Amino acid sequence: MAIDGSHPGCFTHGSRLYAVPTTTGHSVPDTRESYIAAERVRRTRRRPRIHWTAIVGGVAGGLLIDLSAVNNAGVSDWLALAMMFALGGLVGFASAIGIRDAFVGRAPEPVVLRLPAVEIPGDVARLAPDDSTADELALWSLVTRRYRAAKVAVENLPFENDHGLFVSGPTTVAAPPSTEALASAELTYITARHDFEPVAELLGLPLPR
Structure with a gap:
């Protein structure tokens, strides 16, 4: 056997x-539990977490660049506005993440050691x-x-x-x-x-x- x-x-x-x-x-149960906990933390780290401020920043960035294009440059083509919205959204999204990390910081990740x-x-x-x-x-x-x-x-x-x-x-x-x-x-x-x-x-x- x-x-x-x-x-x-x-x-x-x-x-x-x-x-x-x-x-x-x-003990064996404690050691087994440490392996399970470490695996749980490893899987959690794989999942990207997006804070709501990043989404707000992306939307605000897209709207801001579109409003600027319409009011200042007279852009009226929907395709051009959509492309500029996407570009502004990316800039706003990245800026929101950077500003939040600079002022708030990232939450410390849990550290689990396997026995x-x-x-x-x-x-x-x-x-x-x-x-x-x-x-x-x-x-x-x-x-x-x-x-x-x-x-x-x-x-x-x-x-x-x-x-x-x-x-x-x-x-x-x-x-x-x-x-x-x-x-x-x-x-x-x-x-x-x-x-x-x-x-x-x-x-x-x-x-x-």
């Missing part, structure tokens, strides 16, 4: 499963023993994700092809990697692989080659 959101130390958010280690000092939790890879959740603790799931997940990230970093290092060019893909020419970068990536990968091997054996994950 795979580990899922019903585990006492885990919760799901969206399509992802998270473990809450006991060392965080936070610490560790995302569990799908294969780790599927192969983990049913009696696994949240701390074990978090540890196995961190080790697995660290190994996979280090492996990708090493695989993406530029290499020298048959033509003497360093490439980072089938056709992408790249600058030769520095000795320090190569050594650092290799050391990180070796360390991560060493830590991952016992986890892979325990869970039945493919062993590193």
Whole structure:
């Protein structure tokens, strides 16, 4: 049976499963609620909020430029007046927003921090023993994700092809990697692989080659 959101130390958010280690000092419900609140704030920020003063400013700007065109320049063409109204409306709209921000300021946006939790890879959740603790799931997940990230970093290092060019893909020419970068990536990968091997054996994950 795979580990899922019903585990006492885990919760799901969206399509992802998270473990809450006991060392965080936070409960699973509180951590889950922090993720929900952060998602709610993120969605709210996407919605543009237009204050009524901006609409009034836009209408006033359009009317003002039309009245000026009719009274001072004798413009009577409806199409020209409509275009000038739109232009004046844009100017008035932008001016109203700028003036309001200068004198009133923007309301501070709420800041919601997500409490610490560790995302569990799908294969780790599927192969983990049913009696696994949240701390074990978090540890196995961190080790697995660290190994996979280090492996990708090493695989993406530029290499020298048959033509003497360093490439980072089938056709992408790249600058030769520095000795320090190569050594650092290799050391990180070796360390991560060493830590991952016992986890892979325990869970039945493919062993590193």
